[in-house]
Amino acid sequence: MTLLSSWWWEIVNNKRPGLTSASKDLIVVFSAAVCVFVASYFLNIFSFLVRFFEKNPSALAWVDEIITFLLTLSIGFAVIAWRRLQELKKKPLNA
Numbered sequence: 001m002t003l004l005s006s007w008w009w010e011i012v013n014n015k016r017p018g019l020t021s022a023s024k025d026l027i028v029v030f031s032a033a034v035c036v037f038v039a040s041y042f043l044n045i046f047s048f049l050v051r052f053f054e055k056n057p058s059a060l061a062w063v064d065e066i067i068t069f070l071l072t073l074s075i076g077f078a079v080i081a082w083r084r085l086q087e088l089k090k091k092p093l094n095a
Contacts, residue, residue, distance in 0.1 A: 025083065029076030037069040 044050060046064035053063065 021087075022080070022084065025080045029073065029080060032076060033069050033072040036072045037065050040065045040068040 040046070044064075045068065049064040049067075
């Protein structure tokens with residue numbers, strides 16, 4: 001197992017001391033968002049936006065990658081919130 005896959009395996013299985021499941025989720029979501037950002041940059045997923053911004057050169061650069069990054073990040077945070085809700089439902093109320 002390579003060093004990177006070993007490190008990833010420790011994060012996913014929460015074997016590092018002090019790393020909570022919420023921290024693990026944030027690391028995974030942010031990593032996925034960065035990967036999607038890089039993929040959208042190289043693959044030109046939103047080519048229709050590129051054509052629009054070519055016609056309007058005053059527009060911001062990399063808008064399509066930023067939109068994709070933010071969309072992925074928001075979906076990831078929604079998943080984290082749902083998982084936290086499921087954890088809270090399993091815990092008994094302290095009266």
